[in-house]
Amino acid sequence: MTLNLRVMAPNRTVWTSEAQEIILSSNSGQIGILPNHAPLLTALDIGVMKVRIDSKWTAVALMGGFAQIENNQMTILVNEAEKASDIDPKEAQEAFDLAETSFNQAVGRKQTIEANLAFKRAKARLEAVNAKY
Incomplete structure (x- = not known):
């Protein structure tokens, strides 16, 4: 038995396939989805x-x-998504390093919030491209 998975960004369909298992980050932690999962709506x-x-496995x-x-x-439904195979590892590492530096040097609430979001995005891209299974 499989799940039919569709990942959509505002401007494109990122992914469409069948899958046996899906693990993702919700606002309350990681969740795993297997076939015949109970109905669920969650923020990611x-x-x-x-x-x-x-x-x-694919990230x-x-x-x-x-x-x-x-x-x-x-x-x-996501704001944006990138398959690990589409991410340049060197660029992802450079973006992560820059985002980490910006976060550590952020001053004030607004700058800290913006730097934190940029850091989380860069970290997700780096983790995806470096995923080992």
Whole structure:
């Protein structure tokens, strides 16, 4: 038995496939989804979604959004998403280093919030591209 997965960003469909297992970051922590999961609607945090198709895992960096599952149909609506295979590892590391420096040097509430979001995005991209299974 499988799940039908669809990941959509505002300007494109990022991913459409069947999957045996999905792990993603919700606002309350990581959740795992298997076939015949109870209906669920949850907010997603910035983080990495892991998808198992047959015995192969694939990572996708998600930039926040919502996930709904019902009747083995999972729809994920995100602000933006990138498959790990589309991310340049060197660029992801450089972006992470820059975001970390900016976060550590942030002054004031607004700058700290903006730097934290940039750091979380860069961290998700780096974790996706470096995912080992």
